[in-house]
Amino acid sequence: MDFALIGRIWPFFAEAAWVTIEVSMLAIILGLILGFAAALASLSRNVLLRWPARAYVSVFRGTPALIQLFLLYFGGPQIGINLGPFEAGVIGLGINIGAYMCETIRGAILSVDKGQTEAGRCLGLGQAQVMRRVILPQAARMMVRPLGVNAIALIKGSAIVSTISVLELSYTAHRYISSTYKPFEMFILASIFYLAIVTVFSFGVKKIDERVALES
Amino acid sequence: MNEPIVKIRGLKKNFGSLQVLKGIDMDIDQGQIFALIGASGSGKSTLLRTINQLEEVTEGEIWFDGELVNQKLPHRQREAHLNRLRQNIGMVFQHFNLFPHLTAIENVTMAPLMLGRVNKAEAIEQAKKLLDKVGLSDRGDYYPSKLSGGQKQRVAIARSLAMNPKLMLFDEVTSALDPELVGEVNRVMKALAEEDMTMIIVTHDLRFAEDVSDHVIFMADGLVVEEGPPSLVFRAPQEDRTKSFLQQVFND
Ligand SMILES: Nc1ncnc2c1ncn2[C@@H]1O[C@H](COP(=O)(O)OP(=O)(O)OP(=O)(O)O)[C@@H](O)[C@H]1O
Ligand SMILES: [Mg+2]
Numbered sequence: 001m002d003f004a005l006i007g008r009i010w011p012f013f014a015e016a017a018w019v020t021i022e023v024s025m026l027a028i029i030l031g032l033i034l035g036f037a038a039a040l041a042s043l044s045r046n047v048l049l050r051w052p053a054r055a056y057v058s059v060f061r062g063t064p065a066l067i068q069l070f071l072l073y074f075g076g077p078q079i080g081i082n083l084g085p086f087e088a089g090v091i092g093l094g095i096n097i098g099a100y101m102c103e104t105i106r107g108a109i110l111s112v113d114k115g116q117t118e119a120g121r122c123l124g125l126g127q128a129q130v131m132r133r134v135i136l137p138q139a140a141r142m143m144v145r146p147l148g149v150n151a152i153a154l155i156k157g158s159a160i161v162s163t164i165s166v167l168e169l170s171y172t173a174h175r176y177i178s179s180t181y182k183p184f185e186m187f188i189l190a191s192i193f194y195l196a197i198v199t200v201f202s203f204g205v206k207k208i209d210e211r212v213a214l215e216s
Numbered sequence: 217m218n219e220p221i222v223k224i225r226g227l228k229k230n231f232g233s234l235q236v237l238k239g240i241d242m243d244i245d246q247g248q249i250f251a252l253i254g255a256s257g258s259g260k261s262t263l264l265r266t267i268n269q270l271e272e273v274t275e276g277e278i279w280f281d282g283e284l285v286n287q288k289l290p291h292r293q294r295e296a297h298l299n300r301l302r303q304n305i306g307m308v309f310q311h312f313n314l315f316p317h318l319t320a321i322e323n324v325t326m327a328p329l330m331l332g333r334v335n336k337a338e339a340i341e342q343a344k345k346l347l348d349k350v351g352l353s354d355r356g357d358y359y360p361s362k363l364s365g366g367q368k369q370r371v372a373i374a375r376s377l378a379m380n381p382k383l384m385l386f387d388e389v390t391s392a393l394d395p396e397l398v399g400e401v402n403r404v405m406k407a408l409a410e411e412d413m414t415m416i417i418v419t420h421d422l423r424f425a426e427d428v429s430d431h432v433i434f435m436a437d438g439l440v441v442e443e444g445p446p447s448l449v450f451r452a453p454q455e456d457r458t459k460s461f462l463q464q465v466f467n468d
Contacts, residue, residue: 045291118270119313119372123327123379124303126295133330137317 002185009176010189016172017193023089023168024155024197030094031154032147035101040131042106053102060099066160068096073164089161089168097154104150108143109135141212148205152198169193219282221246221383221414222267227276229262229438236262238438239276244383244431247412251419251429251446255461259438260418264385267416268305269298280305281382303331306376306384310391312368314360320347320371321356324378333379346374350404366397370404377408384408386417390424402428422465426450434458 034056041053060068069092076083083091112135120130162171173190177183222244229237236259244250252260265271267278269285278285280301289297315323324343328334334342347353350370360368369389376384386405390398402424409415409428419425425432425446432449434442434457442449442458453459 113313115309115311115313116315119307119309119315119375120327121298122268122270122302122305122307123375124299124301125327125330126299129330133326134315138315141317 027093031097034098039105251425254435306381
């Protein structure tokens, strides 16, 4: 282990880790928005909403994220979508994780007891009112942890955006390997940063989960 | 003579190929207390649930307060029609179905507030009165998970009453309770009956049915087999099926 080398270059990895965090957090936010919209659409009685939502989930869970990313970044310009690496990374990852989050959110909504909907409707509330005030608050509690699992998978999976030259952790590790020929140190260093990010994030998810579980 | 508040004609209900209600006729006058009894699977819950359209009807008519409940309407209009209708029909379930993320008082105020019936202060005042009425004035800030079964069911009754319904439907509301908690819920229903609320009570508790109702309906296999005042149906049943049902239940 070349600790002197690690001591010298870790600040560059820290900077790259920040890019990983930015890409991941933006993708998670995009994924949550898409996931929520798709989950609600997939539960709608309108096929014009339901069908596209199901198609979205099947396509983006059924094909490799790497191919989706390449399609967007390399194939995009052919159909007039010109994105920089960072934007393409965020959008590509976000759309992909949104499909998984859709299933998580949908599952949580469906797991709320049917009697809750009946009780709400029996009081004369409409379907949307029941969804908003009865079902979603209960489903939200159940989705925190599984959405956390989705999000952590995304943080680790964000390494694939190195292939479209986003200057994040994995890309930086590769870059320093070619100048130092020390892959062992570089990958260990990158791993430490990933582990740190995931650990902090998991802690945050746990806190949110405890917070929402508190009242009731 | 006033029109009955609930009028059911030729009601049939199929679940797939299974016919659960086979032609029910019923008239309920304002202020009447109906007890619906019968063996498990005879269709009592289904009948109750068609009245507020938790179950759709296969054939026949249900009238409530002069309005055809099961009218054929386009989706949006039907939803609006049902929402309006259900605001006047309270329902209490076997498993309470309280909203677990809301306190007792929030359970009671939610619907009147969301539907813009009252402002916040009025809603809270009314909810306090209702909780007091069901004997839970000191439990308003409790979440359902902190209440006993009997207390939950009384909150559920208060929640329904908050909409000032003209009709209350009770589906075996004491069946999930420990025996020692049945009385407190029955007392609340009894008090409500004495205030002239129109009620349909599905129950396996025949003593309570006899005590509270003024009309008993005995159902078997999706049909009304026998009906009449409790003194007749319970003390002098005419039909063999009623006799054997009563014998079975009272021998348990
Ligand atoms: N959603 C449903 N789909 C299919 N069959 C159903 C459904 N709901 C009820 N049934 C069937 O309809 C019949 C009548 O059921 P219902 O719940 O109305 O009986 P019940 O008299 O309330 O019985 P219990 O005393 O057990 O509550 C039963 O055979 C039941 O299995
Ligand atoms: Mg039943």
